[in-house]
Amino acid sequence: MFNCDFPPEIKSLFNKQFKYNKQEDWHLPQTSEILSSDHKEFSRLLILKESLNKVKNLLSDKKLDDWHRHTSFTNKAGKIVPEVRRQANAELCTQAWCKFHEIICRYPLLPSTALWSYELNTLHLCEAPGAFISSLNHYLKTQDVRCDWNWVANTLNPYHEANDGLVMIADDRLIANTLPWWYFGPDNTGDIMTTRYLDGLQKFISNMSSLHLVTADGSFDCQGNPGEQETLVYPLHFCEVVTCLAMLSPGGSFVLKMFTLFQHSSVNLMYLLNCCFETVHLIKPGTSKSGNSEVYVVCLGYIGREAIQGHIEKMIAHLGTEVGVKSLFSHHSIPASFLQCHWECCSYFYDHQTHTILENLKLFSHMDEEDKLHLNMLRESAVSYYLQRFQIKYIPRKHWLVRKPRVGCSFNARWMGTRNRRTDTYNERKQLEALTWSEKVTQGYFTSFLGEHVTSNLGKGCFLEGWNCEMKPEDWYCLQGQRLSRIHSSSFCDCELLNKYNETIEGCSKGGSVISLTSLSCSSCFLQPARDVVSSLLELVENGHHVLVCGAYSVFEVLHQSQLSSGFIECSPPEHPVSLLHDGDPAYQQQLISLVLQAFQQLQTGDSFLLPLLSSLTRFTAGIVYILCHCFQIISFSCPTSNLTSGTNAVLMCCGYQPLPSPVLQHLHQLKQLVDQLVSSASSQQVLEFIPMEELLKGYFLEFLWDLNSAIIRHNLHVIGLYEHDKTLPKVDRV
Numbered sequence: 001m002f003n004c005d006f007p008p009e010i011k012s013l014f015n016k017q018f019k020y021n022k023q024e025d026w027h028l029p030q031t032s033e034i035l036s037s038d039h040k041e042f043s044r045l046l047i048l049k050e051s052l053n054k055v056k057n058l059l060s061d062k063k064l065d066d067w068h069r070h071t072s073f074t075n076k077a078g079k080i081v082p083e084v085r086r087q088a089n090a091e092l093c094t095q096a097w098c099k100f101h102e103i104i105c106r107y108p109l110l111p112s113t114a115l116w117s118y119e120l121n122t123l124h125l126c127e128a129p130g131a132f133i134s135s136l137n138h139y140l141k142t143q144d145v146r147c148d149w150n151w152v153a154n155t156l157n158p159y160h161e162a163n164d165g166l167v168m169i170a171d172d173r174l175i176a177n178t179l180p181w182w183y184f185g186p187d188n189t190g191d192i193m194t195t196r197y198l199d200g201l202q203k204f205i206s207n208m209s210s211l212h213l214v215t216a217d218g219s220f221d222c223q224g225n226p227g228e229q230e231t232l233v234y235p236l237h238f239c240e241v242v243t244c245l246a247m248l249s250p251g252g253s254f255v256l257k258m259f260t261l262f263q264h265s266s267v268n269l270m271y272l273l274n275c276c277f278e279t280v281h282l283i284k285p286g287t288s289k290s291g292n293s294e295v296y297v298v299c300l301g302y303i304g305r306e307a308i309q310g311h312i313e314k315m316i317a318h319l320g321t322e323v324g325v326k327s328l329f330s331h332h333s334i335p336a337s338f339l340q341c342h343w344e345c346c347s348y349f350y351d352h353q354t355h356t357i358l359e360n361l362k363l364f365s366h367m368d369e370e371d372k373l374h375l376n377m378l379r380e381s382a383v384s385y386y387l388q389r390f391q392i393k394y395i396p397r398k399h400w401l402v403r404k405p406r407v408g409c410s411f412n413a414r415w416m417g418t419r420n421r422r423t424d425t426y427n428e429r430k431q432l433e434a435l436t437w438s439e440k441v442t443q444g445y446f447t448s449f450l451g452e453h454v455t456s457n458l459g460k461g462c463f464l465e466g467w468n469c470e471m472k473p474e475d476w477y478c479l480q481g482q483r484l485s486r487i488h489s490s491s492f493c494d495c496e497l498l499n500k501y502n503e504t505i506e507g508c509s510k511g512g513s514v515i516s517l518t519s520l521s522c523s524s525c526f527l528q529p530a531r532d533v534v535s536s537l538l539e540l541v542e543n544g545h546h547v548l549v550c551g552a553y554s555v556f557e558v559l560h561q562s563q564l565s566s567g568f569i570e571c572s573p574p575e576h577p578v579s580l581l582h583d584g585d586p587a588y589q590q591q592l593i594s595l596v597l598q599a600f601q602q603l604q605t606g607d608s609f610l611l612p613l614l615s616s617l618t619r620f621t622a623g624i625v626y627i628l629c630h631c632f633q634i635i636s637f638s639c640p641t642s643n644l645t646s647g648t649n650a651v652l653m654c655c656g657y658q659p660l661p662s663p664v665l666q667h668l669h670q671l672k673q674l675v676d677q678l679v680s681s682a683s684s685q686q687v688l689e690f691i692p693m694e695e696l697l698k699g700y701f702l703e704f705l706w707d708l709n710s711a712i713i714r715h716n717l718h719v720i721g722l723y724e725h726d727k728t729l730p731k732v733d734r735v
Helices: 008-013 043-057 064-074 080-088 095-106 131-142 173-177 195-204 226-247 264-276 305-317 336-365 369-389 426-433 437-442 495-510 530-540 553-561 586-602 619-631 662-680 699-728
Strands: 016-019 119-125 148-153 213-216 253-258 277-284 295-302 463-465 479-482 547-550 566-569 608-613 632-638 650-657 685-689
Touching (some): 008 369, 016 336, 043 226, 064 336, 080 095, 095 131, 095 295, 095 369, 119 131, 119 226, 131 148, 195 226, 213 226, 226 253, 226 264, 226 305, 253 264, 264 277, 264 336, 277 336, 463 699, 495 699, 530 553, 530 632, 530 650, 547 586, 553 566, 566 586, 586 608, 586 619, 586 662, 608 632, 619 650, 619 662, 619 685, 619 699, 650 699, 662 685
Parallel strands (some): 119 148, 213 253, 547 566
Antiparallel strands (some): 016 277
């Protein structure tokens, strides 16, 4: 039984809703009229935008961590997520989980069972980390909705190295264990803003007889220009809407996250949705932070693609670079009655948001004990309201989407503490953006790395024991995609560390420098000599077995002088060892697979192998390490090694060789043929993955790669930082 006796503030918190009252004259213009005029803003709405931005600008001098800490406490819904997680045993219970649960409990998103044929099909766009899916699963299970549920999801592929880690969700716990249900498109990026993606998605879900629900939760970080969030995110919203209209079945529902709706572009999208659906609602869920601009558009009763086929085709033709160039509708196409209704909607949510921001500012300046007690009372009331109003029920783990994780994920808890949370103000961020690279170095941008001198082998103590688990090459495939232009992100290292490394390389290049680590050094750093590498290697090698050395001739010489059985494979360093491509250059990958296959021809059971490495940031190189770890008893690494292997950063020491099964070797030879073919033809494609990602995300293997890449990047940042810092010092004679 729902108890209605709650404070007015809590009732208001969970009742921020608006419904468009559809009029008879709301209909789409002729196909020839759409996407043919320039954008022209509505002055009445721009006044609201300017007013809201003035209120937001009051936050520009606030430290982000201080302000977030404050608004987390003043957030009346702040205790709901952990309590739902505890009481309901909810899978992947996040703020997004709770928001979607509110929405599906308030609106009839799902068709009546009479129309289902006991089948429910849903599509989830921009879905990472997957909270809407897990929330829907929880709803279906706890409401005893008995149906055959099929879902497909999209997001920017967290495993595609060209995707910027700053615009992706780091949490891949659900994705890693449900990869077959995620479609990343023909280029493997997951970017929905192309016609090719839409074509591929339609084929991917072609086995679904109908599509009942589409959700779209997309956005990206607009902290650099928060006042223009609506304009910046519009192209994504347009693509989400077009994808929905092209895929959804008649009578279906659509849930779309948007923000402020002041711009002409947003007015157009809202008018489009009102013309294509029977009813359109806007809701600001109570579990959405009241001070932000986030709202959800809930569209019910789709009229069907056939009714607007010509409009959809023209909109699809404008996907990609054409998005946002022309206005979807002209001013005269939108009725005055709609504009008045839309203005009322914008004013309604504007009032709620500005009230919250001003209230938070007031409490930020002064909050006494009475205020704290009152807020705590409201936060407790909000929990009770949510649990009762939205019928939160317990779900056993056996009903989760991922009952027992088969693989790990790149969301590595051991490394989360190394991620730098923003503690600066908006004004300070803008000042930092205006600095040149040299000015950043001079002002201490590298301070944390300048003092990190290497005192010993960075890989010492990092061992990866060969797995005894069975490999299944029959399930492997070579995944091709668009050739990488740079490595923006990696599942095998801390992405904030990688971002800083990339920024360093870019900054130096803009200054006209060509970075060659072979010419950079630090007199205070320990550079492991060949004899020490041999000594470390011999600690792992069983007596009487052969050691095959690749590239590091000085190591081979020491082994030979010591009359130890050894062999040598010639290996020239990459032409451009320090670049934003890192180990993603197809020519480097070609060299790597060739060296490994050449080594397999020479190695005997029990032998050891020393392989130089740039890094292991890509799925391709991680796949090479994966193969090595399955045919050697133990693997370790040594870093830094530029003095031993010119143009590389580390050496892998692989000991205790066991020959690979024939099907695995066959797969590797096919891989080499494909890589050779793509490189020789200067193809725009390259091999991105040849070992399934589920295998690369398992256990200690993943941690080994994180340690390896961290050691490489940190040392390179150290020596480059010292070099750049030294260039900024006054030119004086030194003793």
